[in-house]
Amino acid sequence: MEKMTLSSKTREAQSPSERWMRYLGFPGGILLFLLIYFLPAGAGLSAAAQSGAACFALALVWWVTEPFPTYVTSLVLMFLLLVTRTSSAKAIMDVLGMEVIWLNLLAFILASMLVKTRLATRMALGLVVRFGHKATWALLAFLVLQLVLAPLIPATAARCVMTLPLMIVVATIYGSTEATPNAFGKNLMLLNLACISVLSSITMTGSSANLIAVGLIQNMGGQRVYYMDWMRVGAPVAILTMVLMWILGQKLLFRMRPGEQVPQVEGGLDLVKKQLEAMGPLGFQEKKAIAIFGLVLFLWMTDIFHMRWFGVEISAPFAALLGAVIVLFPRWGILSWAEADIPWHLLIFSAGAYAGGLALDDTGAAEWGVRMLFGGMNLKGVPFGFTYTVVISVMMYSHLLTTSKTVRTLIMLPIIITLAKALGWSPISLALPAALCIDWVVGLPISGKPNVILFSTNQFTVTDNFKYGMLTCTLGVVILVISGATWFHWLGITPSFWAVAP
Amino acid sequence: MRALRLVVVLWLSTVFAMAADIQSYTVRLQAAADHSGLAAASVALTGCTPGTLALPLGFPSPENVRLEEAPAGVRLEPGPRNGMTLLRFHFPEGMPSQATLRFSFGLKQVFLETRLAPGEKSTLPEGSRIFRHAFVNTQEAPIGIYRLEFLFPEGLRAQAIREQLPRPKKSEVGPRVLLSKLEDRQAAILQFAGLHQGDDTSMALELVPSQRSFGWLIVGLLIGGLYLVKFKDLVAKKLA
Numbered sequence: 001m002e003k004m005t006l007s008s009k010t011r012e013a014q015s016p017s018e019r020w021m022r023y024l025g026f027p028g029g030i031l032l033f034l035l036i037y038f039l040p041a042g043a044g045l046s047a048a049a050q051s052g053a054a055c056f057a058l059a060l061v062w063w064v065t066e067p068f069p070t071y072v073t074s075l076v077l078m079f080l081l082l083v084t085r086t087s088s089a090k091a092i093m094d095v096l097g098m099e100v101i102w103l104n105l106l107a108f109i110l111a112s113m114l115v116k117t118r119l120a121t122r123m124a125l126g127l128v129v130r131f132g133h134k135a136t137w138a139l140l141a142f143l144v145l146q147l148v149l150a151p152l153i154p155a156t157a158a159r160c161v162m163t164l165p166l167m168i169v170v171a172t173i174y175g176s177t178e179a180t181p182n183a184f185g186k187n188l189m190l191l192n193l194a195c196i197s198v199l200s201s202i203t204m205t206g207s208s209a210n211l212i213a214v215g216l217i218q219n220m221g222g223q224r225v226y227y228m229d230w231m232r233v234g235a236p237v238a239i240l241t242m243v244l245m246w247i248l249g250q251k252l253l254f255r256m257r258p259g260e261q262v263p264q265v266e267g268g269l270d271l272v273k274k275q276l277e278a279m280g281p282l283g284f285q286e287k288k289a290i291a292i293f294g295l296v297l298f299l300w301m302t303d304i305f306h307m308r309w310f311g312v313e314i315s316a317p318f319a320a321l322l323g324a325v326i327v328l329f330p331r332w333g334i335l336s337w338a339e340a341d342i343p344w345h346l347l348i349f350s351a352g353a354y355a356g357g358l359a360l361d362d363t364g365a366a367e368w369g370v371r372m373l374f375g376g377m378n379l380k381g382v383p384f385g386f387t388y389t390v391v392i393s394v395m396m397y398s399h400l401l402t403t404s405k406t407v408r409t410l411i412m413l414p415i416i417i418t419l420a421k422a423l424g425w426s427p428i429s430l431a432l433p434a435a436l437c438i439d440w441v442v443g444l445p446i447s448g449k450p451n452v453i454l455f456s457t458n459q460f461t462v463t464d465n466f467k468y469g470m471l472t473c474t475l476g477v478v479i480l481v482i483s484g485a486t487w488f489h490w491l492g493i494t495p496s497f498w499a500v501a502p
Numbered sequence: 503m504r505a506l507r508l509v510v511v512l513w514l515s516t517v518f519a520m521a522a523d524i525q526s527y528t529v530r531l532q533a534a535a536d537h538s539g540l541a542a543a544s545v546a547l548t549g550c551t552p553g554t555l556a557l558p559l560g561f562p563s564p565e566n567v568r569l570e571e572a573p574a575g576v577r578l579e580p581g582p583r584n585g586m587t588l589l590r591f592h593f594p595e596g597m598p599s600q601a602t603l604r605f606s607f608g609l610k611q612v613f614l615e616t617r618l619a620p621g622e623k624s625t626l627p628e629g630s631r632i633f634r635h636a637f638v639n640t641q642e643a644p645i646g647i648y649r650l651e652f653l654f655p656e657g658l659r660a661q662a663i664r665e666q667l668p669r670p671k672k673s674e675v676g677p678r679v680l681l682s683k684l685e686d687r688q689a690a691i692l693q694f695a696g697l698h699q700g701d702d703t704s705m706a707l708e709l710v711p712s713q714r715s716f717g718w719l720i721v722g723l724l725i726g727g728l729y730l731v732k733f734k735d736l737v738a739k740k741l742a
Binding site: 030047085 | 627676736737
């Protein structure tokens with residue numbers, strides 16, 4: 001509980017099927033690469049885009065089957081992107097300097113501070129004592145925590161790193177470690193992963209991509225979406241989905257054995273209470289850690305006022321950078337550099353994943369894929385409900401094709417608005433519900449920044465992430481379709497599902 | 503001196519008088535295997551009046567510029583201007599208000615010719631070609647839609663779009679340059695709506711041979727096969 005190291009060791013294959021997956025995954029990835037690489041040139045797809053898709057498919061198979069540690073696959077992917085002439089050397093190398101990589105690095109320095117001062121342990125023990133009589137309530141506590149944080153801190157990665165130490169310690173209390181992850185650990189990490197992303201869709205300020213969507217609806221569709229318009233449709237869908245996932249995760253996907261449903265420390269909950277009491281009152285170092293973390297949190301929460309206050313915006317990584325400077329400051333700080341536990345393997349994995357994702361976006365492969373999805377359908381003269389369901393489904397699952405919410409929004413929203421106009425529907429009737437799907441990037445460990453960070457805990461596999469993510473998305477589609485036929489219709493956003501455009 | 507300037511301005515205004523509104527301006531350029539090109543252009547006009555329409559052409563040295571279709575009496579006079587080409591269409595009295603002009607021209611070399619200086623490093627692999635096209639609306643009338651359709655020579659495909667300017671506005675659907683298929687050939691389409699005087703648009707493409715190197719196939723199968731042999735213990739031992 002006192003340490004929060006994120007090991008770079010590959011997880012041991014546990015079942016024969018996993019061992020076979022690893023054995024066959026390596027040639028399987030190569031075969032898929034060759035298949036895509038040598039496919040006849042499709043109209044509209046450049047050679048670089050085709051190569052990028054081939055490289056990404058290979059990496060995806062290797063990340064899922066894990067013949068190598070994930071970061072080695074990332075290194076292979078970066079090399080392949082260069083030699084297939086998908087991306088330039090500069091574009092690949094620059095990824096390591098991306099905002100998200102810096103945020104990861106700096107946030108882990110802050111997390112090390114929370115661990116060293118034992119503040120993370122204190123918070124986790126407190127949470128378990130209060131809600132942890134049953135594992136299910138501990139999971140619900142995290143859902144509520146993420147629900148509270150979502151409107152306060154728009155940066156999903158920031159929300160993830162600030163709650164990560166808490167997640168790891170609570171997982172340990174329930175017997176889930178990176179060496180022996182259990183169903184509780186999977187539920188905890190994946191529920192947080194989904195909550196962090198999905199709950200961003202509660203408000204239009206939940207992510208910058210949401211605001212881009214609002215701008216597109218106004219500029220191209222000529223309809224204004226106000227803050228409350230978004231919240232009235234976004235909040236019920238996001239919250240209901242996450243509550244259902246809290247239940248389904250435990251009951252359907254990763255069932256917890258009776259032993260996993262209570263704290264696994266010897267002596268049970270009483271010992272947890274005793275440990276919390278034994279920690280005594282807050283120490284000076286802990287108070288210092290709270291002050292530093294509070295400062296960073298304050299800067300994360302008030303970013304819209306920075307320009308007015310300071311004449312410059314202190315973005316999430318720079319707020320964390322200021323925190324790291326104070327933490328590492330000689331004499332007055334809390335940590336020495338050697339004590340900062342920075343998982344470099346995670347940064348390399350992230351860099352490879354982002355290099356692959358950016359290659360798909362920059363070469364136009366992602367856009368081509370999305371256009372192909374819509375281009376093959378003739379939606380003229382069909383009831384609104386059918387068009388609506390198709391649009392929502394494509395928007396929801398298209399996050400598997402690209403790693404950037406902004407790029408996906410810029411590609412998809414104009415197509416959807418144009419489609420709505422061409423079919424004779426109000427642009428908002430399709431575009432606003434579609435915009436609610438922007439933040440649901442939960443299908444793969446590379447789909448979003450929080451996913452990358454949480455995957456490094458080794459508490460779940462790519463397959464676990466895919467299962468959980470797909471169930472979340474499918475549930476989201478079902479709830480959005482039901483809402484489109486009822487709630488959104490009553491609000492005047494969507495026409496009747498049976499209506500056919502004139 | 504001022505009087506002279508006034509005379510020059512008045513003379514220019516009669517010579518380059520706006521004689522029509524340009525609704526659309528489309529050029530279809532087909533590149534041949536020997537890298538020469540044959541282009542067919544079509545210009546849709548409204549509000550035509552007798553006078554001269556000076557239409558810029560985004561290619562520096564066209565050959566055999568020929569008017570293929572136009573109302574009777576229309577004359578075409580091509581000439582160079584600042585390294586580009588300016589086509590002057592002279593409209594006669596009685597010119598119909600709406601008209602479509604069609605003209606064709608040839609290009610000796612469609613691709614940029616790159617010659618390396620001794621010791622200079624090549625930035626393109628063997629077999630790659632760069633096609634670049636830039637168009638500036640130098641005349642007064644705005645152009646409704648400017649469109650260039652570039653059909654690649656047989657056996658070549660786009661490696662990447664190296665330049666597409668200007669960046670599409672939020673109100674525009676789709677990219678500035680679209681890779682597509684026209685007449686069953688790989689093609690790229692540059693499109694820009696609402697070009698006012700001084701607006702420009704451009705694209706640069708890198709084309710490579712359509713046939714991929716089989717080296718990838720050999721290396722891939724070799725490494726995959728080797729892995730299956732050398733790492734058999736991953737499954738064999740555990741199951742034993």
